[in-house]
Amino acid sequence: xxxxxxxxxxxxxxxxxxxxxxxxxxxxxxxxxxxxxxxxxxxxxxxxxxxxxxxxxxxxxxxxxxxxxxxxxxxxxxxxxxxxxxxxxxxxxxxxxxxxxxxxxxxxxxxxxxxxxxxxxxxxxxxxxxxxxxxxxxxxxxxxxxxxxxxxxxxxxxxxxxxxxxxxx
Ligand code: FES
Ligand code: FES
Numbered sequence: 001x002x003x004x005x006x007x008x009x010x011x012x013x014x015x016x017x018x019x020x021x022x023x024x025x026x027x028x029x030x031x032x033x034x035x036x037x038x039x040x041x042x043x044x045x046x047x048x049x050x051x052x053x054x055x056x057x058x059x060x061x062x063x064x065x066x067x068x069x070x071x072x073x074x075x076x077x078x079x080x081x082x083x084x085x086x087x088x089x090x091x092x093x094x095x096x097x098x099x100x101x102x103x104x105x106x107x108x109x110x111x112x113x114x115x116x117x118x119x120x121x122x123x124x125x126x127x128x129x130x131x132x133x134x135x136x137x138x139x140x141x142x143x144x145x146x147x148x149x150x151x152x153x154x155x156x157x158x159x160x161x162x163x164x165x166x167x168x169x
Pocket of ligand 2: 094095096097098099100129130131132133134
């Protein structure tokens with residue numbers, strides 16, 4: 001059992017303390033935006049923000065997460081319009097899509113501590129693996145998100161997609 005805060009909500013997971021946080025989020029909390037790639041802490045697909053730091057959820061156990069505050073892609077922005085999300089759409093940095101939530105979380109954590117990162121800051125901090133070669137776009141994307149956060153550029157709001165649960169559809 002472990003108590004932690006997930007997306008600003010107190011949560012008690014009645015699972016073994018050795019359970020990887022990734023599986024608690026995906027299977028118990030139905031927060032499936034956090035993806036499973038390698039399972040060994042290398043690819044970044046499962047990146048979440050823990051007490052302000054981007055961390056792979058696959059190698060963090062529930063016991064280690066006890067008492068900590070975890071933000072997943074679902075909790076990054078109530079309306080899916082965090083400046084990083086806006087910049088990803090504007091720069092067309094969404095490639096296969098599977099890696100995107102982890103990339104967005106890593107980028108958001110970087111910008112929270114350094115709102116004006118250089119290319120070297122970005123390549124040093126974002127270690128997520130992307131086989132489709134999104135890295136040059138990623139630098140532009142994160143720098144654009146930084147400009148939005150600094151108020152130097154207006155973000156372009158991303159429409160929330162209609163889903164089967166949207167009233168009236
Ligand atoms: S699935 Fe966690 S780092 Fe790859
Ligand atoms: S965004 Fe998924 S492999 Fe590049």
